[in-house]
Amino acid sequence: MGYKLFYYPGNANLAPHFVLEELGVPYELSLVDRTRNQQKDPDYLRLNPNGRIPTLVDGEQVLYEAAAICLHLADRHPQAGLAPDPGTRERGELYKWLMYFTNTVQAEAMIYFYPETRSADESHWPAIKRRAEERLGGWFDNVEAHLAAGGPYVLGASYGIADCFLFMLGRWGRGLQRPPRALPAFGRFLNLVGERPAIRRALEQEGLTQPYF
Numbered sequence: 001m002g003y004k005l006f007y008y009p010g011n012a013n014l015a016p017h018f019v020l021e022e023l024g025v026p027y028e029l030s031l032v033d034r035t036r037n038q039q040k041d042p043d044y045l046r047l048n049p050n051g052r053i054p055t056l057v058d059g060e061q062v063l064y065e066a067a068a069i070c071l072h073l074a075d076r077h078p079q080a081g082l083a084p085d086p087g088t089r090e091r092g093e094l095y096k097w098l099m100y101f102t103n104t105v106q107a108e109a110m111i112y113f114y115p116e117t118r119s120a121d122e123s124h125w126p127a128i129k130r131r132a133e134e135r136l137g138g139w140f141d142n143v144e145a146h147l148a149a150g151g152p153y154v155l156g157a158s159y160g161i162a163d164c165f166l167f168m169l170g171r172w173g174r175g176l177q178r179p180p181r182a183l184p185a186f187g188r189f190l191n192l193v194g195e196r197p198a199i200r201r202a203l204e205q206e207g208l209t210q211p212y213f
């Protein structure tokens with residue numbers, strides 16, 4: 001069985017890419033060249049009508065939405081232990097955090113990085129970015145409080161897909177005035193996860209260079 005992950009370096013494909021490397025399963029990476037707007041090419045739109053990255057092909061099935069791909073991969077390989085069993089308290093915690101990461105934090109990051117999606121008037125963009133940065137700071141503070149109260153990982157002692165996702169978000173926040181690496185527990189988390197060989201391999205395969213977060 002082989003997967004195909006459509007990616008652009010550093011984009012929302014990072015989390016599923018970390019998961020694939022962590023699983024150690026065969027997969028192929030396929031570059032969607034955003035510098036040439038290939039995410040809007042008809043061939044790609046047939047796979048992902050949203051024209052966004054990532055997309056995962058798993059045999060006959062095509063999936064988009066990074067968090068859904070991470071959950072699917074963890075469920076396809078339960079022996080790897082990257083997600084708690086369905087129906088458990090821990091699985092509920094995973095849903096809560098993963099949805100928070102994708103629906104609240106990632107969504108805010110998208111406003112910060114792409115203010116043009118919120119107003120066609122360029123003079124509005126600095127204010128949109130400032131507000132998104134303030135709000136992102138608040139979301140990251142909530143993650144900090146959670147990690148400081150437990151940790152070292154999102155679900156406590158066991159590493160999994162929520163950590164892959166959070167590492168991606170922590171990396172995206174590296175250019176903020178108050179970056180996640182400057183928060184004590186979040187900084188420890190990024191250092192810890194950033195040392196994992198699977199994470200390193202994925203970052204290198206995407207051609208990303210230090211500092212990673």
Ligand SMILES: N[C@@H](CCC(=O)N[C@@H](CS)C(=O)NCC(=O)O)C(=O)O
Pocket residue numbers: 010011012013039051052053054064065066067102110
């Ligand atoms: N919620 C989606 C968001 C995906 C997304 O926004 N990807 C960005 C890159 S990080 C993208 O493809 N942007 C190109 C575009 O919108 O044209 C997911 O998590 O997969």
